[in-house]
Amino acid sequence: MIAEPRRRVISHAGLLVALVLSFAAVARGQSAPAVADGVDWLTSDSPSRTVSLRLEMTRPAGSTAALLNGVRSGGVQVVVPLNWTVRWEWRSADSGATHSLVVMAEREKLPTEGGRPAFDNAMTRMVTAGLPAGQVDQTTFVADQPGWYWMLCGVPGHAIAGEYVGLRVDPEAKAGGVKVKR
Numbered sequence: 001m002i003a004e005p006r007r008r009v010i011s012h013a014g015l016l017v018a019l020v021l022s023f024a025a026v027a028r029g030q031s032a033p034a035v036a037d038g039v040d041w042l043t044s045d046s047p048s049r050t051v052s053l054r055l056e057m058t059r060p061a062g063s064t065a066a067l068l069n070g071v072r073s074g075g076v077q078v079v080v081p082l083n084w085t086v087r088w089e090w091r092s093a094d095s096g097a098t099h100s101l102v103v104m105a106e107r108e109k110l111p112t113e114g115g116r117p118a119f120d121n122a123m124t125r126m127v128t129a130g131l132p133a134g135q136v137d138q139t140t141f142v143a144d145q146p147g148w149y150w151m152l153c154g155v156p157g158h159a160i161a162g163e164y165v166g167l168r169v170d171p172e173a174k175a176g177g178v179k180v181k182r
Contacts, residue, residue, distance in 0.1 A: 041069050042078065044176035051080050051176030053088040057099040057153065057163070065161035066094045066153065068101075076180055077166035078151065080143045081173040090124055091136045098130025099153050103141075103167060106148040110164065114154015119143060127154035143169040 043052040059066040066072075080086055092099045102114040103122035114127035124137040130153070131137065152164035166181070 039178045042176055042178055046175055048085075049081070049083070050085045050087060051078075053078065053086065055088055055090040055101065055151075057090075057092045057094050057101075059094040059096055065158065066097065066099055066163050068151070068153075068163060068165050071165055072162040074150070074164060074166045074181055076178050077168050079168045079170055079173050079177045079179060081176065082143065082146050082169055082171040084143055084176065085140060086119075086122070086143055087138070087140045089136065089138050092131050092133050095133040097158075098126075098132050098155055099158065099163070100124045100127045100130045100155055101137075101151060102127050102154040103149050103151050106150055106166070110150065110152065110159045112160060113156040114152065114159075117141075118145070118149050123154070128156060130155040130158075145169060146171045 041054040044050075045052070055069055057066045057068055058070070069076075088101075090101050100114060101124045103118045104111060104115060105118045114123070117123040119141040121139050122141040123139065124131060146169050149167040149169065150159070150164045151167050152159040168179075
């Protein structure tokens with residue numbers, strides 16, 4: 001019982017430090033840092049203007065929905081500079097259901113199923129049927145329209161159940177990164 005409040009204090013202190021550093025960077029005319037500590041599934045390569053993602057769908061025991069790289073319900077936002085290439089290697093590791101991934105424009109409501117991707121080729125195969133456990137898919141697309149998007153599972157009902165993360169195509173970003181949503 002004592003350890004739980006301590007973790008919360010450390011977490012809030014870490015968030016406070018990140019906010020102070022972000023505000024200080026903005027005050028100096030610099031971009032605020034976009035990369036979350038400990039994210040090993042995103043690589044940003046400025047010379048080639050490419051963001052590479054390793055993505056995996058998993059389902060914890062007893063959960064009703066899968067997680068995308070351990071998060072759900074927009075818990076993180078992937079940041080990609082405008083006109084950069086995005087490459088992803090996606091894998092389904094959920095033996096209980098099929099899954100897919102598609103980038104769709106953020107709207108008022110999450111779609112009930114995957115549809116047309118926001119960018120050419122920004123989807124896995126079989127978007128609405130999904131791919132079974134052990135299947136992988138790779139894709140490459142250019143993030144050529146600024147804005148806010150969802151990277152979501154296109155199987156009917158999955159995105160609404162929380163199987164999505166955010167994607168921001170940012171004309172001001174200088175590198176790819178991940179922002180943790182609080």
